[in-house]
Amino acid sequence: MKIRLTVGAVLAAGLVAGSVGVGGLAGAVPTAERPSGLAGDAAPGLLAVGDFDLTRPETVATGLQVPWGMDFLPDGSALVAQRPTGQVVRVRPGQQPETVAQISGVTPTSEGGLLGLAVSPSYPQDGWIYVYFTTATDNRIARFRLTSPQNQEPVLTGLARAAIHNGGRIAFGPDGLLYVGVGDAGQTATAQDPQSRNGKILRIRPDGSVPAGNPIAGSPVYSLGHRHVQGLAWDAQGRLYATEFGQNTWDEVNLIVAGGNYGWPTVEGRANDPRFRDPLITWTPAEASPSGATIAGNRLFVASLRGNRLWNVPLNGSGGVGTPTAELVGTYGRLRTVEYGPDGWLWVTTSNRDGRGTPAANDDRILRFPPRDTVTPTPTPTTPGPATCTVNWTANQWNNGFTADVTVTNRGPALTSWTVTWSFTGNQQVTNGWNAQVTQSGRNVTARNAAWNGSLSTNGAVSFGFQATYSGSNDRPSEFRLNGTPCQTG
Secondary structure, three states, X not given: OOOOOOOOOOOOOXXXXXXXXXXXXXXXXXXXXXXXXXXXXXXXXXXXXXXXXXXXXXXXXXOOOOEEEEEEOOOOXXXXXXXXXXXXXXXXXXXXXXXXXXXOOOOOOOOOOEEEEEEOOOHHHHOEEEEEEEOOOOEEEEEEEOOEEEEEEEEEEEEOOOOOOOOOOEEEOOOOOEEEEEOOOOOHHHHHOOOOOOOEEEEEOOOOOOOOOOOOOOXXXXXXXXXOEEEEEEOOOOOEEEEEOOOOXXXXXXXXXXXXXXXXXXXXXXXXXXXXXXXXXXXXXXXXXXXXXEEEOOEEEEEEOOOOEEEEEEEOOOOXXXXXXXXXOOOOOOEEEEEEOOOOOEEEEEOOOOOOOOOOOOOXXXXXXXXXXXXXXXXXXXXXXXXXXXXXXXXXXXXXXXXXXXXEEEOOOOEOXXXXXEEOOOOOEEEEEEOEEEEEEOOEXXXXXXXXXXXXXXXXXXXXXXXXXXXXXXXXXXXXEEOOEEOEXX
16 A cells, blocks of 8 residues: 655645545645644654655665566565566565565566565555566466465456556555556557446455455556556545656546546646546656655655666645655656655665666665654664563544554563564554654554654653544554564553
């Protein structure tokens, strides 16, 4: 899932979206302040998110073969799909990549192969990993579990395949549904055909069935008029942004709404035509050829292939954008995927061995970049420390929201940095936090120390808090972990 709900001041400036009203997933969330009238209104230690130190890369993995899809497990390790080999590898900082699955039937012709990857938002309960790939006859989605990776269950089949424009990006949205970017497979007319699933963004249930509320009853089509979507990312208000390859003139970033028509092949770029939704941003293909996308705080990051750069796009909090900034121009060559990790770092993959780049000796690589509040790189031990801990959780709840104050006491060896993780059992969504960087992926939440409170002595305690929304039940999590070690709850 490509949403990391974080703290950060909303940027005031920027362009507004097209004239068609925003619908679908957009919705209000509380501001990044602790609610008025609660203890500690000042909310000490609030941290801006989305500002990364791109001068301090850490190499996470080298020698990969076109790393394409990437998502994270609850323990913070990354699963990465290698396009030509059909292999899924598990990547941890400080360790060699480990092959965990070989996807059956992958046919890596030209732009095809093993493409998107997404971890189930209910992974602690169901263990599913989803992959999008090209076979000899179609593009499809299957799912498997790490406990039995040879058992691969088809979820969605029969998407038209071709040497080009296979699409392939998949991601779980904040609604728990799976969104799928499907290219036009070189048949441009399919993008405007509502009966075709190509040239679309699809929305399906995790089992592949069609959810209620899609624009066309019984159809997985969520939006149409797309050429080749390769990036999907949601902001904290639940708005979906997508990157898209143009043909010869304009690449795009679009704000996606249910039932929206984005114009291809009638138009490339801005049409100023009420039948179609105009993009928020256009670039020339030489500047971009945009692939993966992620949102951290109020920044949209876009990995660019032909452009050999990372685009940094400010979001204004209302569905509009400010002026993009080009980062890492030419530094690492072609960039395929960018993800905001649960560790608070920005992860980027290169794509220099895809037949169109000039690979360095250590390509393809995965790099990660620290947030600027990190004074020194986060320690990455190869095995979790032996620490034990206790957690006290105090919640203050109202109609559809709550705050929680969390106190963690370390009963093991002293720590120089700490990460506390847990999983919600309902549909709780974190909107901001204090005294820690609190991020969420599906039901999995990670609280990482701030720059000034990483030291945690034996028998020492640290407190942090967060605000969240919910509906239905709001049960306290049953298990917490400190640096990967289970804690007792008080």
